[in-house]
């Protein structure tokens with residue numbers, strides 16, 4: 001049982017998530033981080049991965065013992081500070097794999113077959129004046145996956161029926177029927193489509209830089225459903241503008257929700273507003289898992305999906 005007014009809900013939640021929250025708990029709200037903290041004796045925080053949790057806020061709430069974030073990525077949390085203060089944290093791994101993989105594959109096909117441009121072509125009646133450009137087939141291509149974790153593995157399984165070869169990189173080789181290449185440049189060199197599915201961390205910061213994009217090459221595509229920080233966006237923009245790579249599908253950006261405007265003028269990109277997990281089914285599952293974790297905390301049970309860092 002979660003006591004009323006013991007959970008502080010931080011940031012804005014979509015309606016579908018708020019409905020789940022309101023069915024299960026009665027949190028206080030701090031929607032705008034610049035606003036006054038509402039009155040209450042809060043022991044936990046409920047937040048989403050699109051909202052950074054500032055240390056300054058936690059310092060004003062020294063009784064907080066648990067933070068539940070809705071999202072598998074927890075780069076929105078000050079993990080070192082939480083650890084130092086003995087504050088537990090949970091995330092929502094696994095339940096969003098389906099939605100993220102579906103989007104990643106949809107974006108890949110959108111990019112290769114130029115589906116948004118084809119849609120515009122019909123809508124603008126350009127079809128009556130000529131033929132749409134021919135595009136690129138996936139079958140026979142080589143797929144690279146950076147980060148063969150939960151999402152990476154689900155993505156690989158879904159891609160197998162498309163008659164592709166799959167290779168991956170990451171800190172460790174897995175017992176999987178795909179080629180492991182420890183060096184990301186080697187992976188980029190052999191990939192026709194390179195998917196990013198690793199976490200945001202100091203180790204992955206700007207992992208995709210000019211050298212890796214050069215290795216990817218002018219016939220190949222990048223799909224980023226991980227985090228904007230994994231890509232050196234300045235280098236990516238140059239690579240796209242100078243056609244050093246064929247194109248990029250990007251769900252995530254360094255600066256959200258105001259991505260670099262130079263992306264908006266390119267024809268070899270497909271851009272989405274960080275919607276990897278944004279289906280109503282998935283958002284409900286994520287919210288329920290976050291609240292299950294809060295319940296476990298209040299019941300003094302082990303958290304279901306504790307962040308282990």
Ligand code: NAP
Pocket residue numbers: 072073074093094096100146147148149150151152169170171172173197198199200203204225226227251252274275276277278
């Ligand atoms: P996960 O299960 O933890 O998998 C992450 C994988 O990345 C692991 O296999 C890990 O390798 C690998 N990795 C760690 N450091 C790496 C590095 N330096 N280079 C290459 N690979 C590295 O996480 P997940 O559930 O698959 O989620 C992955 C990420 O997707 C999340 O962290 C999040 O940022 C992003 N995401 C985005 C959306 C969206 O809306 N676009 C939605 C959900 C998730 P080991 O197994 O060897 O440790």
